[in-house]
Amino acid sequence: MKNLTERDKKHLWHPLTQHKLHSDMLGIVKAKGALLYDEEGNDYIDGIASWYTSMYGHCNDFILEKVQHQMKVLDQVVFSGFTHEPAVRLSEELIKILPANQQKIFFSDNGSTATEVGIKMALQYHFNQGNKRKVLLAFEEGFHGDTFGAMSVSGLSVYNGPFEDYFIEVERILTPTKENISNILLQLSERLRKNDIAGFIYEPLVQGAAAMKMHDAEALNMILDLLKKHEVLLIADEVMTGFGKTGKNFASEHISIKPDIICLSKALTAGLLPMGVTSCTQQVYDAFYSNDIAKGLFHGHTYTANPLACAAALAGIELLQSEQIQKDIRRVIESHKKFGLKIMQHPKVAAIRQFGIIFALDLDIKMERYGSLRDRLFNFFLKHGVFLRPLGNTIYILAPFIITDSQLKQLYDTIELALDTVVQDLPKDSSPTHHL
Numbered sequence: 001m002k003n004l005t006e007r008d009k010k011h012l013w014h015p016l017t018q019h020k021l022h023s024d025m026l027g028i029v030k031a032k033g034a035l036l037y038d039e040e041g042n043d044y045i046d047g048i049a050s051w052y053t054s055m056y057g058h059c060n061d062f063i064l065e066k067v068q069h070q071m072k073v074l075d076q077v078v079f080s081g082f083t084h085e086p087a088v089r090l091s092e093e094l095i096k097i098l099p100a101n102q103q104k105i106f107f108s109d110n111g112s113t114a115t116e117v118g119i120k121m122a123l124q125y126h127f128n129q130g131n132k133r134k135v136l137l138a139f140e141e142g143f144h145g146d147t148f149g150a151m152s153v154s155g156l157s158v159y160n161g162p163f164e165d166y167f168i169e170v171e172r173i174l175t176p177t178k179e180n181i182s183n184i185l186l187q188l189s190e191r192l193r194k195n196d197i198a199g200f201i202y203e204p205l206v207q208g209a210a211a212m213k214m215h216d217a218e219a220l221n222m223i224l225d226l227l228k229k230h231e232v233l234l235i236a237d238e239v240m241t242g243f244g245k246t247g248k249n250f251a252s253e254h255i256s257i258k259p260d261i262i263c264l265s266k267a268l269t270a271g272l273l274p275m276g277v278t279s280c281t282q283q284v285y286d287a288f289y290s291n292d293i294a295k296g297l298f299h300g301h302t303y304t305a306n307p308l309a310c311a312a313a314l315a316g317i318e319l320l321q322s323e324q325i326q327k328d329i330r331r332v333i334e335s336h337k338k339f340g341l342k343i344m345q346h347p348k349v350a351a352i353r354q355f356g357i358i359f360a361l362d363l364d365i366k367m368e369r370y371g372s373l374r375d376r377l378f379n380f381f382l383k384h385g386v387f388l389r390p391l392g393n394t395i396y397i398l399a400p401f402i403i404t405d406s407q408l409k410q411l412y413d414t415i416e417l418a419l420d421t422v423v424q425d426l427p428k429d430s431s432p433t434h435h436l
Contacts, residue, residue: 054271112145122199
C-alpha cells in the first residue's frame with residue numbers, strides 16, 4: 001500500500017496550503033510526550049505543541065484515562081434541553097481559575113467559534129438594550145479565526161482577501177507601546193464620541209499569528225480602561241494565550257482591567273478533542289435574560305459541551321494546577337531566558353522577545369510569510385528532528401510544558417545551526433519588520 005504522503009494527495013485538502021506549490025504532507029503515525037513519529041520511524045520534537053494545544057504532552061496517560069472512563073458512561077448528548085456532570089463540573093472549575101468577574105460559560109467547538117460567539121454576544125448585548133452600536137474595534141495584525149465574524153475582526157489580509165466585501169463593520173487601532181499610547185488614547189477618545197462601538201476584541205499581550213508580536217501591558221490597560229468607561233464590551237481572545245503559556249493561567253491576569261468576555265480553546269482540552277468556550281460576566285448574561293425569547297443567544301453546535309471533550313478539559317485543568325506542571329512552566333521560562341541571552345548576540349538576529357513559555361526571534365533578513373526561505377527553514381528543522389513553523393522571518397517556540405531539558409537544547413541548537421547555515425549568506429534586512 002502507498003504511504004500516507006501519496007495516499008493523502010488523492011482526496012485531502014489541507015488548511016493554509018497551496019497544494020500546487022506544496023503537494024507532499026508528512027505522514028505522522030504516533031505521538032507521545034513532546035515527540036511526533038513518522039512512517040519511517042523518525043521522531044520530531046513538537047516545538048509548537050501542535051498549534052499550542054498539547055501543552056501536557058501528546059497522549060498524556062492521565063488525560064487518556066479520564067476520557068476513557070467518560071466514554072464508558074456518556075459519549076454525547078444534545079446540550080439544548082439537557083445537561084450533564086462533565087459540563088457542569090467543567091463550568092465550576094473554569095470559573096475558579098478565570099478572572100473573578102467571569103460568571104457564565106457558553107460552549108462551542110473551536111477557537112474560531114469561541115470568538116464568533118464573543119462577537120455575537122457583544123453586538124447583541126447592545127441590540128437587546130436598544131443601543132445602536134454596530135462597530136467592533138480590533139488591533140491591527142490581529143487574528144481571531146476563520147469564520148466570518150472572526151475573519152472580520154482579523155487584520156491579516158493573507159487569510160481574508162477574497163471575503164473582505166462581506167465583513168461586519170470593524171475599525172482598527174495600533175497595538176500599544178510606551179511611545180504611541182498617548183496618540184492612541186487621544187484618537188480613541190475622539191472616536192468614542194460617536195457612541196457606536198459595541199466591543200473591542202484583542203489578543204491580550206501576545207498576537208500569535210502576527211508572529212508572536214507582543215505589546216505593553218500597562219499601555220493595553222489604559223486602552224481597556226478608556227473603553228470600559230464608554231461601555232464598550234472587552235472581548236479577550238485567549239485562544240492562544242490561555243492555560244499557563246504566559247506564566248499565569250490567562251494573559252488577562254497580567255492586566256488590572258478585566259475583560260467582559262473571554263474566548264478559549266486550543267489548550268483547553270489539552271490537544272485531545274475539539275472544544276471552544278466563551279465566558280462572560282453576569283452583566284453580559286443579564287442582557288440576554290428576558291421573557292422575550294428573541295433576546296436569547298440563538299447560537300449552537302451539535303457537539304456543544306461534548307462530555308468527552310469536557311472530561312479532557314477537566315483533566316487538563318487538574319494538570320495545569322499541579323505542582324509538577326507549574327514547576328515545568330518555570331523551568332521552560334528560565335531555559336528560554338538563557339537561550340535568549342545567547343542567541344540575541346547572533347549577527348542574523350534582529351530582535352528577540354519572550355512572554356512566559358512563548359519565545360520568538362526575528363531574523364535580520366527579508367522574508368515572505370509563506371515563501372521559499374520560510375520553506376527552507378521549515379524543511380531544515382524537520383531534517384534535524386525538530387517541528388517548528390516560522391512565521392515569515394520570525395522563528396518561535398511554544399513547546400509542551402513537559403518538554404525535557406535535552407529536547408529544549410535540541411530545539412535551541414537546531415535554530416542556531418539554521419542561522420549559521422540556511423540564513424548565514426543571505427542579505428541583511430535594512431528595515432526589519434513584523435509585518436509579514
